[in-house]
Amino acid sequence: MLGRAVSGQAGHAALETDGLTKRFGSKVAVDDLTLQVQRGELYALLGPNGAGKTTTLRMVAGLLRPDNGDARILGTSVLREPEQAKRRLAFLPDEPLLYGKLNAVEYLEFVAGLWGMRAGEAQERATDLLKWLELWGNRHDRVETFSRGMKQKLGLAGGLIHDPDVMILDEPLTGLDAAAARSVKDLLTDFVASGKTVILTTHIMEIAERMAERIGIISQGRLIAEGTLEELRARSGSQGGTLESVFLELVGER
Amino acid sequence: MRAGSLPWLLRHELKVRWREVTSETRTATIVLLGLVVVFVTHTILWQLLSALRPVLTSPLPPESVFLAAALLALMVPFGLTVGINHSVAALFDRGDMDLLVSSPIASRTIFAAKLLGVAAAVFVTIGVFVLPVASLGLMMGTPQLLGVIPLLLAVSLVTASLGMLLTLGLVRLIGPRRARTTSQVLAAAGGLVLFLLSQLPALLGSEVDLSERVTRWVTYFAPGGPLAADSTVWLPARTLFLDPLGTVVTLATSGLVAWGASVTLHRAFVNGLGQVEASARQGARRADGGLHIAQRGLLSLLLFKEWKLMLRDPFQLSQTLLQVVYLLPVAYIVFFADDASLSGIDLGLALSVMLVVVSGTLAGSLARIAIAGEEMPDLVASSPVHHTLVRRSKLLAAILPVWALCLPLLVGLALLDPARAALAVLFVALATLTAPVIRLMNPVRTRRQDLFRRNKALGDPVLGIIEAFSPMAWAATAYLVGSANSWAVVAIVGSIALPVVSYQRARLKGYAPVLSGA
Numbered sequence: 001m002l003g004r005a006v007s008g009q010a011g012h013a014a015l016e017t018d019g020l021t022k023r024f025g026s027k028v029a030v031d032d033l034t035l036q037v038q039r040g041e042l043y044a045l046l047g048p049n050g051a052g053k054t055t056t057l058r059m060v061a062g063l064l065r066p067d068n069g070d071a072r073i074l075g076t077s078v079l080r081e082p083e084q085a086k087r088r089l090a091f092l093p094d095e096p097l098l099y100g101k102l103n104a105v106e107y108l109e110f111v112a113g114l115w116g117m118r119a120g121e122a123q124e125r126a127t128d129l130l131k132w133l134e135l136w137g138n139r140h141d142r143v144e145t146f147s148r149g150m151k152q153k154l155g156l157a158g159g160l161i162h163d164p165d166v167m168i169l170d171e172p173l174t175g176l177d178a179a180a181a182r183s184v185k186d187l188l189t190d191f192v193a194s195g196k197t198v199i200l201t202t203h204i205m206e207i208a209e210r211m212a213e214r215i216g217i218i219s220q221g222r223l224i225a226e227g228t229l230e231e232l233r234a235r236s237g238s239q240g241g242t243l244e245s246v247f248l249e250l251v252g253e254r
Numbered sequence: 255m256r257a258g259s260l261p262w263l264l265r266h267e268l269k270v271r272w273r274e275v276t277s278e279t280r281t282a283t284i285v286l287l288g289l290v291v292v293f294v295t296h297t298i299l300w301q302l303l304s305a306l307r308p309v310l311t312s313p314l315p316p317e318s319v320f321l322a323a324a325l326l327a328l329m330v331p332f333g334l335t336v337g338i339n340h341s342v343a344a345l346f347d348r349g350d351m352d353l354l355v356s357s358p359i360a361s362r363t364i365f366a367a368k369l370l371g372v373a374a375a376v377f378v379t380i381g382v383f384v385l386p387v388a389s390l391g392l393m394m395g396t397p398q399l400l401g402v403i404p405l406l407l408a409v410s411l412v413t414a415s416l417g418m419l420l421t422l423g424l425v426r427l428i429g430p431r432r433a434r435t436t437s438q439v440l441a442a443a444g445g446l447v448l449f450l451l452s453q454l455p456a457l458l459g460s461e462v463d464l465s466e467r468v469t470r471w472v473t474y475f476a477p478g479g480p481l482a483a484d485s486t487v488w489l490p491a492r493t494l495f496l497d498p499l500g501t502v503v504t505l506a507t508s509g510l511v512a513w514g515a516s517v518t519l520h521r522a523f524v525n526g527l528g529q530v531e532a533s534a535r536q537g538a539r540r541a542d543g544g545l546h547i548a549q550r551g552l553l554s555l556l557l558f559k560e561w562k563l564m565l566r567d568p569f570q571l572s573q574t575l576l577q578v579v580y581l582l583p584v585a586y587i588v589f590f591a592d593d594a595s596l597s598g599i600d601l602g603l604a605l606s607v608m609l610v611v612v613s614g615t616l617a618g619s620l621a622r623i624a625i626a627g628e629e630m631p632d633l634v635a636s637s638p639v640h641h642t643l644v645r646r647s648k649l650l651a652a653i654l655p656v657w658a659l660c661l662p663l664l665v666g667l668a669l670l671d672p673a674r675a676a677l678a679v680l681f682v683a684l685a686t687l688t689a690p691v692i693r694l695m696n697p698v699r700t701r702r703q704d705l706f707r708r709n710k711a712l713g714d715p716v717l718g719i720i721e722a723f724s725p726m727a728w729a730a731t732a733y734l735v736g737s738a739n740s741w742a743v744v745a746i747v748g749s750i751a752l753p754v755v756s757y758q759r760a761r762l763k764g765y766a767p768v769l770s771g772a
Contacts, residue, residue, distance in 0.1 A: 061636045083638040097633035099559070101566040109547045110559050114637035119549035127545060139545055142566075158633075 012075030014039045014166050014197035015060060019069035022055050022221075029055040031221035032069070037214075039074075039165075042188065042198045044212035046205075048251055052221040053201040054093075057168050060199075061091035073166055087115065090164035094171035096155025100144030104135055104154055107143060108161055115162035122161065129157040133183070149180030156187060167191060169200040173207065185211065209243040217250050225250050258359050263367035268374060270350065295386045303390050314398065314495055316484060322405075322494035329380055329409045336379045337417025338441035340372040345421060345526050346434055355524065365520035369512060373414035381406055387494075401496035408493065408508035415515035417441075422522045430530045438572035552639060556647035560624050561655075570623050574616070602674025603736040605667055607729045609678050613656050614685030614725025621652035621690035622721075626700045645694055652690040657682075674736065681732035684749070685725045692721050692756045720756045727752055 015037040022030040030052040037043040047053045058064040060071045062082045071078045076085040091097075099107060105126065112122030130136045133153040138146065143154065152172070159167060172188070173181045188198050188211065202208055208215055209229060216226045225235050229246070233239055236249040255262045276284055306321065344351075354364045384402055391399025420440070424433035481487060490507075492500030550558065564570060625648050628634075634644050660682055668675035696717045727749040734742035 061632075063632055063635050083640060086636060086638040089636070091632070091636040093632065097630045097636075099563060099629055101563050102559075105545045105547070106562070110555065111633070111637075112547065113550055113552065113555035114634065114639055116552070116638070119547045123545060123547040126547060130545070 012072070013037060014041065014074060015043075015199060016072045017056070017060065017069065018071075020056065020059055020066050020071060021068035022052075022059060022064060022066050028221050030059065030066075033218070033221070033223055034069075035216055035223055035226065037197060037199055039197055040192060040195045041213050042192045042200070042211055044208035044215045045199065045201045045218060046208055046215060046247055047201075047218035051218045053218055054170055055221075056218070057091070057093075057170050057199070057201065061089065061168055062086055063091070087162075088165045090159035090162070090167045092155055092159045092167065092169045092172060094174045096151045097158065098143045098151055098155060101142060103142050104130060104139045104146075104157075107154065108157060111158040112161050117162055125161050125163070126157070129160055133157055148175045149177055152176055152180060153183065156184065160191075164196070166197045166199070169198065171202060172200055173202065173204060205242070205244040205247060215243070217247060219251050258357075258363070260363050260366055260370075263354075263359065263363060264370050267367045267371040271371060271375065291382055292386070295383060296390060299386045299390055303387070303394060307394065314396075318495065319488045319491050322491035323488060325384070325494060326405070326409070326491050329384065329406070330413060333376045333380055333409045333413030334417055335441045336376045337372055337413040337415075338420060338437050339417075340375045341414070341417040341421040342434060342437050342441070344368045344372060344418075345425070345523070346430070346530055351527055355527065361524045362516060362520040365523045366516040368523070369414055369418055369516055369519075372417060373410040373512065376414050377406055377410040380409065398495040401492075401494045401501060404496075404501050404505050405490075405493040408490070408504045411508040411512040415511050418515060418519060418523070422519055422526050425526045425529055426522065430526070435571060441572065552643060553647055553650075556634075556639075556644065557651055557654075560647065560651035563629075564620070564623055564651075567623075570627070574619050574623070600674075600736075602667060602671030603677075603733065605663075605670075606674050606678035606681065606736060607733045609660060609663060609667075610681045610685045610729040610732045611725050613660050613682045614689050614728055616659070617652050617656045617686035618689030618693070618721055618725065620655060621648070621693040622700075624648045624651045625690070625693045626696075628699065631699070648694065649687075649690045652693075653686050656686050677732060677736050681728050681735075685728040688724050688728065688749070688753055689721065692717070692724060692753050695753070695757045695760045696721070716759055717756055720752050720759075724749070724752045 013036045015035075017033055017035050020030055020033040021028070033052070033056060045053050045056065055064065059066045060073070060078060062078050062085065066079070070080075073085040073089050076088070078085045099110075102110065108126040108129070109122065112126065117125075127136075130139050133156065135150060135153055135157065138150065143151065146154065152175070167188075169188075172184055176184065185207070188200070192198055200207075200212075212229075214226065214228055215232060217224050217232070225232055227235065229243060232243070232246050232250070233241055236246045238245050238249055241249075255265065355361070384406060387402040388400045391397060391402075421433065421437045424437050427433075428436065476482065477484075489497075489500045490504045493504040564574070628648075635641070664675055664678055664682070667678055727745065731742060731745035731749050733739075734745045
């Protein structure tokens with residue numbers, strides 16, 4: 001279901017950012033951010049509101065041009081070779097990128113076309129994804145008639161149809177009910193298990209605590225801590241504490 | 255005012271409508287715009303009424319009722335257009351309907367408040383153009399013209415009721431989805447109705463002797479004829495001159511129509527709301543089967559997406575069709591007009607200029623939908639498609655339908671006057687290219703439902719004005735070039751300067767080129 005195993009230039013991390021900086025007027029949204037996410041890893045980027053998480057992800061996805069620094073997807077620079085880098089990537093913001101007036105099949109057809117997929121391959125993959133995500137019965141319905149959970153699932157199908165190696169998700173569980181949230185979590189776990197990479201932001205600490213192998217904490221545009229939960233606990237000095245207490249401790253330090 | 259009563263609900267309805275209009279515009283701007291509109295309408299109507307002064311004596315001659323009837327004939331289709339549009343909004347845009355319907359207020363009261371809200375919208379919209387008649391009447395010593403107020407009130411009530419009846423009838427007959435598109439297209443076609451009415455005699459009987467037709471009509475209108483000035487047929491029109499009987503009968507009839515509508519249609523309205531919601535939740539079901547994905551090149555994929563979204567948006571479609579309607583008079587002259595009726599006019603040049611204005615405006619509207627109305631720029635920007643291809647697709651999505659529409663007219667023009675056709679081709683191309691280019695340089699994104707609401711859609715007012723004036727500038731240039739006028743050089747410079755100013759303005763404002771990605 002989640003496609004072929006990850007390919008690409010051996011040795012390159014799934015995502016590397018190098019001194020990534022973005023200013024909006026006098027406000028520095030992201031400040032000299034350097035991080036590395038390995039292949040087959042689920043990496044959670046946490047931070048308080050306005051910390052620069054979404055801005056970072058949008059720069060990595062090629063939606064915002066950084067003022068300084070660069071980001072590389074599997075070794076390909078987002079700035080120098082944006083089309084090549086985007087080919088390996090799926091970006092899913094908190095509001096799914098859907099056209100209300102298209103139906104589910106037309107939407108997937110359009111996304112598959114954008115990523116240059118052959119019609120036969122796209123058709124096969126769209127069928128599998130719609131069935132797997134339990135949207136098959138609604139495939140000819142316009143997206144505007146979908147519930148929030150169905151939209152989120154269709155957004156995921158759009159992200160997965162071109163079989164990306166790296167998925168970037170901004171608050172993927174926003175507004176989902178328990179069943180839909182479970183489906184998404186299962187999907188992300190399977191995706192990572194197939195050797196691919198997930199980078200996500202979330203305000204739900206429990207998600208990061210249970211699913212992420214490594215966690216980065218960003219505050220005022222800077223990466224203030226990074227590591228496994230244990231490493232973060234050690235850093236914050238709250239041994240045995242929940243991620244929430246570790247997070248508050250680390251963010252409060254600043 | 256008792257909470258939950260009709261006046262209370264109507265006050266709420268009017269307050270919400272007022273806030274919708276004024277929420278994104280500063281009070282000073284509204285006052286300034288209002289003053290400009292008042293000044294312009296008074297000036298134009300002053301000219302018109304001055305010309306009619308010999309007729310507007312006191313007492314008014316019986317024949318003056320024909321003038322009132324002509325005004326009424328203009329007000330009714332206009333009112334119906336506004337009435338349908340606002341009825342569609344009341345039914346489909348829901349707004350506070352869930353709250354109201356779930357409250358213990360009777361559905362009849364809710365519907366009556368909505369109906370009166372629609373009537374108020376008609377009153378204000380048409381009032382902008384016709385209410386100055388009352389103040390000018392006072393200034394010119396013809397206070398009878400105050401009758402325009404009760405006349406407008408009656409027209410508002412009747413057209414709001416008819417608009418609601420038509421919309422609800424369509425929902426029942428053809429279902430909510432088709433009803434929305436159909437009613438909005440019907441509303442947009444209000445102007446077309448007026449045009450067709452004006453052309454009816456020519457369309458119906460070209461072989462009938464004109465003098466014979468005129469004689470027959472004159473007989474009808476002559477004293478003693480069925481349509482004589484004192485006929486009861488003109489009772490509503492006499493309201494314009496505050497004729498006591500006409501005013502009472504017209505107001506009573508319109509009140510009765512509105513009351514009848516609120517009594518008979520309130521259940522249909524609530525059912526219609528339910529149908530609309532059910533349709534929105536249900537979606538379009540199709541016979542089961544697999545799915546088919548066609549193989550398309552990237553450019554055609556992007557173009558098909560743009561056109562599909564345009565065609566599936568009833569409001570955008572109706573607003574765009576409204577502009578296509580403007581092409582019809584041009585088509586009519588090209589294909590049907592006889593030489594005699596056009597003597598003394600440089601027909602080829604006139605048609606070229608009209609084509610340039612209409613095609614440029616239409617291309618600008620389509621560009622507005624495709625570019626400012628792009629719902630998901632992030633999806634396209636995060637894909638591996640180069641942004642130049644995306645921009646090219648937006649440009650073509652706006653231009654190709656316009657060229658397809660203009661082509662038969664240009665061919666017709668070429669048969670009439672090849673030199674003028676060449677002029678038209680050149681300037682239609684320039685006008686249709688410039689409008690989308692200005693949009694591409696102006697990255698203001700707008701919600702699709704606000705695209706044709708000028709106060710919300712323009713974003714930057716300077717860029718909005720440039721967009722609106724660009725087709726006019728090219729049309730003026732076409733006219734001056736066609737007339738071999740030396741001012742053509744200035745017009746060409748001006749037409750080219752508009753997109754350049756737009757580009758500079760966008761840079762000054764710090765806008766990034768739209769749809770560029772990183």
